[in-house]
Amino acid sequence: MSLRRPYRRSMAGWWRKNPYFVEYMIHEGTALCVAAYALILLAGLLALARGEAAWDQWLTLLRSTPSLLLHGLLLLGFLYHSWTWFHIMPRTLPPIRLGGERLSAATISNAGLIAALLASVLVWGLAMRLAS
Amino acid sequence: MSQVKVKPRTIRIEVLRYRPEQEQAPVLQAFEVPFTDDMSVLQGLQYIKDELDGTLSYRWSCRMAICGSCGMMINGVPKLACSIFLRDLYPGTLRIEALAHFPIERDLVVVMDDFMTKLSLIKPYIIPKEVRTLSQGEYLQTPQQLARYEQLSSCINCLLCYAACPQFGLNSDFIGPAAMALVQRYKLDSRDAGSAQRMPLVYAEEGVFNCTAVGYCSEVCPKDVDPANAVNINKTESAKDYFLRFLQPKGAQA
Numbered sequence: 001m002s003l004r005r006p007y008r009r010s011m012a013g014w015w016r017k018n019p020y021f022v023e024y025m026i027h028e029g030t031a032l033c034v035a036a037y038a039l040i041l042l043a044g045l046l047a048l049a050r051g052e053a054a055w056d057q058w059l060t061l062l063r064s065t066p067s068l069l070l071h072g073l074l075l076l077g078f079l080y081h082s083w084t085w086f087h088i089m090p091r092t093l094p095p096i097r098l099g100g101e102r103l104s105a106a107t108i109s110n111a112g113l114i115a116a117l118l119a120s121v122l123v124w125g126l127a128m129r130l131a132s
Numbered sequence: 133m134s135q136v137k138v139k140p141r142t143i144r145i146e147v148l149r150y151r152p153e154q155e156q157a158p159v160l161q162a163f164e165v166p167f168t169d170d171m172s173v174l175q176g177l178q179y180i181k182d183e184l185d186g187t188l189s190y191r192w193s194c195r196m197a198i199c200g201s202c203g204m205m206i207n208g209v210p211k212l213a214c215s216i217f218l219r220d221l222y223p224g225t226l227r228i229e230a231l232a233h234f235p236i237e238r239d240l241v242v243v244m245d246d247f248m249t250k251l252s253l254i255k256p257y258i259i260p261k262e263v264r265t266l267s268q269g270e271y272l273q274t275p276q277q278l279a280r281y282e283q284l285s286s287c288i289n290c291l292l293c294y295a296a297c298p299q300f301g302l303n304s305d306f307i308g309p310a311a312m313a314l315v316q317r318y319k320l321d322s323r324d325a326g327s328a329q330r331m332p333l334v335y336a337e338e339g340v341f342n343c344t345a346v347g348y349c350s351e352v353c354p355k356d357v358d359p360a361n362a363v364n365i366n367k368t369e370s371a372k373d374y375f376l377r378f379l380q381p382k383g384a385q386a
Contacts, residue, residue, distance in 0.1 A: 003152065003153060004152065004237070005152035006152075006235035006236060006237055006243045007150055007152070007157065007158060007235060007236040008235045008236075009158075009232070009236070011233075011298070011301050011302055014298050014301060014302070015298065017208060018208055018209070018348075020346075020348050020351065021298060021346070021348070024346050024347075024348075028344075088345055088347055090361075091345065091347050091350060091358070091360045091361050091364055092345060092361070092364040092365075092367075093361075093364075093365075094365045094368070095361075100276075
């Protein structure tokens with residue numbers, strides 16, 4: 001008879017045991033902000049399809065204080081999500097070589113962040129033009 | 133030159149003990165360990181075994197971060213015990229536990245059969261395109277060809293990446309970071325032609341898609357292998373393999 005009795009430890013609460021995992025859960029959690037904003041936009045689209053009255057009502061709702069607060073929170077979530085997204089990007093891309101040298105992780109992350117910033121400015125400018 | 137006398141300091145080390153004949157579940161045991169500036173955590177354990185409690189079990193061999201035997205949780209972080217100094221953890225209590233996510237055999241020794249099975253499954257050796265005889269000479273490779281996989285070949289099978297991977301902890305069927313890094317290592321080797329045999333493991337449910345890109349495996353890797361990268365590149369490869377087959381004429385794939 002074997003006297004071996006390997007002990008399996010529980011995984012309960014695993015993500016609270018290491019600050020790295022806590023941060024992981026937070027940055028994955030901010031994806032919910034992205035999903036929430038997609039739902040807000042979808043509601044707007046449905047309101048538009050239902051006619052002018054529904055559309056105006058949706059716009060009024062957007063201008064309310066709770067909605068502005070929610071938008072502020074969602075924006076913070078978006079910013080953090082983008083930051084961490086581009087931070088992990090070098091781990092997910094195949095090695096990129098430029099002139100024999102492997103592109104550094106920092107270069108990839110920074111290029112992504114700059115691209116996101118440019119895209120945001122472009123969309124902002126477009127929205128401002130349409131609004132004026 | 134006169135010798136400088138250094139008075140050793142003392143650090144409190146808590147070790148997670150598990151003696152299956154004696155305990156139902158692991159318990160912490162504390163030791164007061166005198167140390168000098170040149171002592172690693174591994175040497176702290178050796179002091180305990182030699183001077184305080186000879187029943188303590190742990191794996192070790194080379195003492196220089198090459199063999200990969202002394203992986204353990206040091207203050208909750210997977211590390212090689214030989215590669216971290218006690219002086220850097222002083223003052224304060226140091227807690228040492230067996231590598232996370234593996235069953236504990238005894239004290240700091242884990243059961244690594246699961247990894248050994250996975251390691252043999254991925255065939256971690258060169259499967260040559262053509263078998264050459266000695267008279268045909270060696271398999272030549274340029275420095276550029278070597279550079280493609282060299283980083284991945286540094287893996288020492290220390291299992292720190294598995295202890296860092298919550299997905300492996302939650303589902304041990306996941307093939308895991310080191311095995312996947314080795315698959316990638318042979319895939320990128322110009323002398324190897326075994327990918328067709330290995331890839332089904334990568335594309336299976338227990339393969340790359342169990343990974344949720346936590347990335348901690350690459351953070352803890354003592355050899356900078358970057359297993360997270362190896363796993364995630366193969367997610368794209370797997371998706372490409374899946375979708376491209378619809379575009380190919382029947383029978384085009386080997």
